[in-house]
Amino acid sequence: MYWLVKSEPDVFSYADLASRPFEPWNGVRNYQARNFLRAMQVGDGLLFYHSNTTPPGVAGVARVARAAYPDDLQFDPESPYFDRGSSPDNPRWSMVDVAAVAALPRFVSLEALRTLEDLEDLALLRRGNRLSVMPVPEAAWRRILEVGGLDPDEIARQLAPGGGVG
DNA sequence: GCCAACGTTGGC
């Protein structure tokens, strides 16, 4: 499957993701977004979206490197993501590991996204949407990659488990 | 269960 994840680039950008082997996608504290995290499988494709910046838009492609496991920050009293109501034997919040695949040669801004075909079902473009994790229909995935300057078929090979660089 | 108040998100 395909997904879109939002990140504020001032906090964590696509370049930050590309500078390390993987990143634990922790701190998600919305039930709908959490359920999407739990539905992710290793090798799923991710659109990495820069939010709360100028201009907002899709900066790169990433993949799910590890399926959902308990978000450790929920048990850390010092963390802003600490959740007193969650217990280790029944964790409330989950995270996945995310790894960079390719930056988009052409950044696809939100403004540009609004002009594209095949994106009618993309939750990102729906009014008032605030989800930080959401599914992306395959037609939208392919369209955004093409406009961004990537070959969806080549990316598919890199997403497959055991795929990756080379 | 209702709903007003409040906090957060995120585009502009």
Next chain:
DNA sequence: GCCAACGTTGGC
């Protein structure tokens, strides 16, 4: 900085 939209909280 503004504010619309939305989720959560808590009194009742």
